[in-house]
Amino acid sequence: MAVTGTRPDRTDEGGGDDEHGGERDGERGVGSGREGLRTVAGRAVRASGAALAELVGGLGTAVPALALLLLLAVAAVTAPLGAGLLLAAPLLRALHALAGRERERLGRHGPEVVAPDPAPPVRLRLALADPTTRRELHWLARHGTVGLLLGLAGFLLPLSAVRDTAFPLYWRFMPMDMTATSFGYGVAHSWAEAFAVCAFGIGSTAVILGLTPGMARLQADPGRRLLAAGPDQDLSLRVAELTATRAAALDAHATELRRIERALHDGTQNRLVSVTVLLGAARRQVARDPSRADEILERAQSAAEQALAELRTVSRSILPPVLDDRGLAGALSGLAADCPVPCRIDVDAPERCAASAEATAYFVVAEALTNVAKHSGARSVTVAVRARGGRLRLTVADDGRGGAEEAGGSGLTGIRRRIAAHDGTLRLASPPGGPTTLEVDLPSGS
Numbered sequence: 001m002a003v004t005g006t007r008p009d010r011t012d013e014g015g016g017d018d019e020h021g022g023e024r025d026g027e028r029g030v031g032s033g034r035e036g037l038r039t040v041a042g043r044a045v046r047a048s049g050a051a052l053a054e055l056v057g058g059l060g061t062a063v064p065a066l067a068l069l070l071l072l073a074v075a076a077v078t079a080p081l082g083a084g085l086l087l088a089a090p091l092l093r094a095l096h097a098l099a100g101r102e103r104e105r106l107g108r109h110g111p112e113v114v115a116p117d118p119a120p121p122v123r124l125r126l127a128l129a130d131p132t133t134r135r136e137l138h139w140l141a142r143h144g145t146v147g148l149l150l151g152l153a154g155f156l157l158p159l160s161a162v163r164d165t166a167f168p169l170y171w172r173f174m175p176m177d178m179t180a181t182s183f184g185y186g187v188a189h190s191w192a193e194a195f196a197v198c199a200f201g202i203g204s205t206a207v208i209l210g211l212t213p214g215m216a217r218l219q220a221d222p223g224r225r226l227l228a229a230g231p232d233q234d235l236s237l238r239v240a241e242l243t244a245t246r247a248a249a250l251d252a253h254a255t256e257l258r259r260i261e262r263a264l265h266d267g268t269q270n271r272l273v274s275v276t277v278l279l280g281a282a283r284r285q286v287a288r289d290p291s292r293a294d295e296i297l298e299r300a301q302s303a304a305e306q307a308l309a310e311l312r313t314v315s316r317s318i319l320p321p322v323l324d325d326r327g328l329a330g331a332l333s334g335l336a337a338d339c340p341v342p343c344r345i346d347v348d349a350p351e352r353c354a355a356s357a358e359a360t361a362y363f364v365v366a367e368a369l370t371n372v373a374k375h376s377g378a379r380s381v382t383v384a385v386r387a388r389g390g391r392l393r394l395t396v397a398d399d400g401r402g403g404a405e406e407a408g409g410s411g412l413t414g415i416r417r418r419i420a421a422h423d424g425t426l427r428l429a430s431p432p433g434g435p436t437t438l439e440v441d442l443p444s445g446s
């Protein structure tokens, strides 16, 4: 078994705040104004940092957007010669793929940008009449030009601000013509001028802090408006899909409650009833026969211990504490170690996932490995987990006899319900004779 990849440790931000809580309370009387200023400044720096990251990240789609824009122009010019027509389908495919990447990127920085349904066409005649393609072309023109410039500004502005602010540290060592400010105003000949450049750098830092959130919004705006389903799009399919997954979520919830209720009723409650009966019997025996009473008390104690153990099992099955203690990779390694069939785990999860997504992944792998042990006759099984781009993808593959069917039991149906409740998908490939592969894709909620 090999566990590769890492998952960043959970950082408990709440805990960190608590640690300094006392100190802050002490200061509150004297320096609450200073504290407030510091919080505001901290918030501005964080917002500006996030906006800069978003702007620079936007270059990842803006540079290909400009290239695609130029290629489309070449195709349009050469269309009468026929060459442009040949290029149309691959370029349209590239346009849809790039628009998809931008939707994913925007979804990471804010609310999800829901792709229009159905997928846009790649045949030129259909594409020219297709509103989605027209909106994507409109976006391409905006993002490949204005978006690209904003991204470049987001990349260069902080560099020039740092260069100018640190100017007094190095201006003496620079050749004369390189001692101008980043924006080329004036040349420093004296210390006073060098500090003026530094002041200019501090000023541009303040401007960056103030402007970048707006710039990031401006860069994202065409994508958010033009790549989402437009008002002319039929969203009824998506609404129907969400209604179904909502029903599945409620159903999965009710099933889970019923399971917990049964486990408490049949297990823990029964044991506690016998504890009370045994205690009653012990009380009656105390005066008459103390040694018999002691025997009954011992039985009552063991029944109480069993009730406790069952209660612990039930609470663990609600949200396995191992996920909190060891993270997804550690929890899955635990499952693999308990699996009687040799199991290889490969976890690549640099992004932190929501607790509910991790719990779903855990229960899916637990059920899949139980099935492999119970039904497959496999010699080995591999579990692969990838958490990237806001999606959590899981694959469980065994080399057993195959023939897995949802209709054959309740485990796979339960998995499908759980996944549907997360708006994810499940694919099961298990031809008779094997192998069996179970693929799951869900939003990681990160």
Ligand SMILES: Nc1ncnc2c1ncn2[C@@H]1O[C@H](COP(=O)(O)OP(=O)(O)O)[C@@H](O)[C@H]1O
Residues within 6 Å of the ligand: 371, 372, 374, 375, 376, 377, 398, 400, 401, 402, 403, 404, 405, 406, 407, 408, 409, 410, 411, 412, 413, 436
């Ligand atoms: N990995 C597997 N290899 C072969 N058969 C499988 C596998 N997983 C499931 N099955 C078959 O599919 C049926 C349905 O599985 P499941 O819904 O988990 O029900 P259960 O495990 O409760 O029988 C099983 O009864 C079994 O026959």
Ligand SMILES: [Mg+2]
Residues within 6 Å of the ligand: 367, 370, 371, 409, 410, 411, 412
């Ligand atoms: Mg099963």
